[in-house]
Amino acid sequence: MASVQLERVSKRFGSTHVIDEVSLSIDHGEFVVFVGPSGCGKSTLLRLIAGLESISDGDLMIGGKRVNELSPQERGVGMVFQSYALYPHMSVYENMAFGLKLGKASSESVAERVNETARILQLEALLERKPKALSGGQRQRVAMGRAIAREPDILLFDEPLSNLDASLRVQMRNEIARLHGRLGSTMVYVTHDQVEAMTLADKIVVLNKGHIEQVGSPRTLYERPASKFVASFIGSPSMNFLEGTCRSTDARETRVELKALGEVVLPYGVDSNAVGSPITLGIRPEHLTPVQATGSDAFEVINVEYLGNESCVYVDSDAEAFLTCRVEADTPIARNDTVSLRIDTAQAHLFDEHGQALARAQDSAL
Known part of the structure; x- marks a missing residue:
């Protein structure tokens, strides 16, 4: 053997x-x-x-x-x-x-x-x-x-x-x-x-x-x-990272305050020790969607790459260098457009201040 x-x-x-x-x-x-x-x-x-x-x-x-x-x-x-x-x-x-x-x-x-x-x-x-x-x-x-x-x-x-x-x-x-x-x-x-x-x-x-x-x-x-390291290394384009703070968590949901996007509610709980601590939210480009801008939540599109079967939209998010969105190839979004960003919260990952993944309560129960 x-x-x-x-x-x-x-x-x-x-x-x-x-x-x-x-x-x-x-x-x-x-x-x-x-x-x-x-x-x-x-x-x-x-x-x-x-x-x-x-x-x-x-x-x-x-x-x-x-x-x-x-x-x-x-x-x-x-x-x-x-x-x-x-x-x-x-x-x-x-x-x-x-x-x-x-x-x-x-x-x-x-x-x-x-x-x-x-x-x-x-x-x-x-x-x-x-x-x-x-x-x-x-x-x-x-x-x-x-x-x-x-x-x-x-x-x-x-x-x-x-x-x-x-x-x-x-x-x-x-x-x-x-x-x-x-x-x-x-x-x-x-x-x-x-x-x-x-x-x-x-x-x-x-x-x-x-x-x-x-x-x-x-x-x-x-x-x-x-870990954040693995999340950044596996996947192309790389995972997006947004800095913020964990505000609350229970068995069903976690509330985080992001510097770039404000409050986001995730449909899962994490370790209660994370509350009040700095966190990083990670989201894959296919789970971050640019939509028509609403209110003050608006960001500039700095580039759109047409790749044949899909397009990558790069957004200036103020607090971050840029965020990447993977969208349909025929997207109407163009450079210099203003968009809002919608996160698929069920697909979001949380990392602690040391870059280690915060386990979801549902995962811990398995």
Whole structure:
């Protein structure tokens, strides 16, 4: 079973803690994606699993076996890097066979595994070509094939699509998803692109400054972020944040006073300790609707982006830099219009002054 268990794993470079006591379980056959801003430690954590970096503290288990001191070859992992790292003088076949030959596999076994991998990745017609004769997407499939041909227990991907253009990234995302469905192997994938994370992952691990902020399914992280950091990182466009104060709360509703929008009543209760304290209300762009301005509650539209299937309306909210609304593509709203803003209060999130999500009373009762 190709499960992965990290038990309080840390990595230090001198006095700098890059990974700080990370504990995480990855089940056999899961597709897990590490996301986070640059420098958060996601690539270092992947390299610790691969054995390309040594662990400073803690234990790494693969298939129930402690592997801290084992080499990458002994761990049964295959890795696909951001750069294709193909040998330019070798054909596609030779690149894919290279690791197998180093492992002393028989020529018959090498041919069988390379040809089967080429079939899975639709590379059969390209086996005699050199890398310079391939497109970026084809080169990345060859790099994946080189890792897969060794039949590793775990496949590790370090930002494999970052060098591709937008259309190729979409194509390769589907290729990787299909590959996971065919192989059923454990896959761990690092990306800074939260769209890749949302579309590929069974489980997302959000990292921040060397520690885990939240682990969960894409839907859980989108609909129930555990912190303001997660809420801001997951979702595109990003969540809107409005500063204010919690005025009252009970089992059924919470009243908050927002600097930009005044009083808002949310249809759920939170911890009574929040009353009187500063809070941040978070609302996704699709749950913030611009409507015809009424009374003093009026804000200027600073830009409208037409995106084909939808439009994004950016509103100057006085107290905030700007707020983003996701609306129908054919919206009549235009730049310099004056609008009011309507919040879907059932979809609003509250965060305390430390950026942690305030649990809803209904959630606590579950």
